[in-house]
Amino acid sequence: MLHITNLHAAIDGQPILKGIDLSMGPGEIHAVMGPNGSGKSTLAQVLAGRDEYEVTDGEVRYEGRDLLELPPEERAQAGLFLAFQYPVEIPGVSNTYFLKAALNAQRKARGEQPLDAMDFLRLVRERLKLVELDESLIQRPVNEGFSGGEKKRNEIFQMAVLEPRLAILDETDSGLDIDALKVVSAGVNRMRSPERSFLVITHYQRLLDYIVPDHVHVLVGGRIVRSGGKELALELEQRGYGWLEAGAA
């Protein structure tokens, strides 16, 4: 479903990603771990189409299409979703209205009928339960005045409504206490399906106790220096990143 080959990306002429290779199949969960500054978030942003990053080399194919050719909205319409590490506040637009516009834009792009207000609300109600988010929160302006944890839960809630085929979770665990982490993870796990893949980006192994990955990749200095099964995460937890950083240097 996703094939990243020799991906190089830079910002302001500064190379960040220096040749990433990664392949994911449908229904798989891949974790990307790595120390700060290793390029984890850059990878997420490049995949979602942030144009501040310049792709200098390499290729990304998503369901047979050249992903890098597509503007961000077409990536979303094709089923890609990024849960932001730092969700943006948008005063003046209520969460529900925003999400309805987004969902219907995606449905329109896929040639489906837009959901009317009643059906949309029914869907919203159902998905709110997944992340135990209070209904009053989603009628407030997008992320405005939300706590860090509420913002992250809102991201997962949006994911649950938009039902992507590939979800990238960029440090969704950061800023979450253990209870919120469990709620968010449970939400993600209930979204798992044979057609839906997840790319889980995290600094800590803790999240992977709840969202158990099929594969773990370690990103250091803009390259994947090691890949393995879920036990690799545990090894990193015990040994840190130092031994891999030394190897990468």
Next chain:
Amino acid sequence: MTTITSPATPQARAAIGRPPSPESQERVSELLEQLETLAASPGRRDEPSAITALRQEATDHFRREGLPTTRMEAWRFTNPALAVRARTRPAPRRSIDELTAAERGSLQALLLPGCRNVLVLDGFPVEGLDDAGFSGAVRVRSLAASWGQLEVGESGLGGLARPAGPLTNAFALLNTAFFADGILIEAADRGEAPEPIHLLHLVSAGDRQEDLDADGVVPAIYPRTLIRAGAASQLTVIESYASLGDQRAVVCPVTEIYCGSGAALRHYRVTRESDGVLHLATQHLRLERDASASSLQLSWGGDLVRCDVHALLAGEGSDCVLDGLYLVGGRQHFDTHMRVEHLAPRCNSHELYKGVLDGAAHGVFDGRIYVHRSAQKTDAKQTNRNLLLSDRAVANSNPQLEIFADDVKCTHGSTVGQLEPEALFYLRSRGLDREAARSLLTYAFASELLSRIAVQPLREVAEAVLADRLTGGEVVGELRQPLPAETLPAETLPAEPAP
């Protein structure tokens, strides 16, 4: 009263050094000639002497001051040349029966449902105003019909827009010298208007347009409004300025508003005239003890809209909100010059002006809050924010404070910027295309002020105009569709029509 900087006097102009252009001098002579002819007309000879004196004073001031130039501080960013160059002739009174079918159609679309619509054609109230269907607590009359009882000066006509007063300007002087009729709204003490009063000022040059164009002369319209809200009265007044066609015109309105003790006034000023209209307005507001007034200016029409706003917080504990939202594009120019004066202690004044500028539009905001020595415990805040949607749009923003009291809370701020790339990316990453994302963020920027429009049909008009101006406006249309009310708590929804 503390001395207030006076507008450019002949001496001040001499100091600047250059005489007005021959063109400007010629226009001044022409206008003075028109005034002389008017003064000798039979209608004018019947006017009360106080009004004659007021007009004479305005004429004398205009003769001395002439028309503005960009060398004047108040006209640094707004070139008055367009208005100076336009040769004008006062628009005559026209009967509503003379309207063409097309004009009637435009008129229908401009009426606000649920409001008492009062038509003013080219500055002249349409007949049949008296006993306007209100209980007598709030009366709407024509100024000319009230000449006999009309109070002039002090708390009446010309009391705030004094020819020699602060913030006077050539166009306000011309209004005082020229206006033939206007609107008087009087609310008795504790009077309550059952519905908003919508003063619909219409530009209609009608079939005379061709004659006017032949010699390059455009109609000059001098709308005059006097609002007197008695003690503890409550009323909502909307002043709309619109066109019935696409005729050029120079519109110079003056509005004076008195809010008596404890009065509560909501006021809206809407400029939505056609391209080719130059709108040069002056608005004065005076608040007595514990009075509260909120005035929201909405502007999206005309080639040039300039509004000088003057608020005087004269009574202790009074509260004033002056907001504005301007949506301009093309080569439109919008300018607000505002002066808020705190004379009495414990008064609040809050101003929020937001501009959405596209194309090669130009926005100017120049605001001053004067806190006089007597105005302790003042709470004043002035903010101007501009959103530039194009590289060619320009905004000048200059909020200022002058404080002579020591125990006050005053802040001011301004921003000029573009849509945030982070926010745009966030929306696009959810599947909204670029235009839809831009529209949504622009709508969000403006919605803070749109949500302050308490008159539902007026808010709908403003929202529709905004949605229409945005390329990806459909997404905003979607946002404006209310979700089913029974399923969501009402207070959390963007305001929606009452059932």
